Amino acid sequence: MRKNVFVIIVTFNGDRWIKDTIQSLLKSKYSCRIVIIDNGSSDKTLEILSGFKEIKLIDNHLNLGFGQANNIGIEYSQKKNADYIFLLNQEIFLLPQLRKTY
Numbered sequence: 001m002r003k004n005v006f007v008i009i010v011t012f013n014g015d016r017w018i019k020d021t022i023q024s025l026l027k028s029k030y031s032c033r034i035v036i037i038d039n040g041s042s043d044k045t046l047e048i049l050s051g052f053k054e055i056k057l058i059d060n061h062l063n064l065g066f067g068q069a070n071n072i073g074i075e076y077s078q079k080k081n082a083d084y085i086f087l088l089n090q091e092i093f094l095l096p097q098l099r100k101t102y
Contacts, residue, residue: 003083005032008073010066014090015044022052024093032086035073039063 007025011018018036025034034055038046040062049057058072070087077085 002031004081005030005084005086006073006077006080006082007032007034007086007088008037008070008077009034009088009090010037010039010069010073011041011045011049011090012039012063013041013043013045015041015048017091017093018045019048021088021090021093022049022055024095025088026054028094033077033080033082035076037069037073039065039069 009018009021014021022034022036025032034052035058036049036055037058037060038049039060046057046059049055056076058076060069060072064072073087074085
């Protein structure tokens, strides 16, 4: 049985990272639902996010802080019957495979 995994990402002026972060999740071999909570970005973050139909965007319109924004995403995910919730920073992306570099 496939698990219902939600990835919560809090954004704030993350236009230089967020596209790569989302694309890395979409390319992952693990299925997940992506929830973005934006804390009032004033850069191009919201414009970039509008191009992704696969995500759920919750726009706070102001900066509620990292913790409170995560709590909003967690509450949303729990209402959608999440089995697992993964908190991911906006500047982190998943590698398709890890390679030893030593």
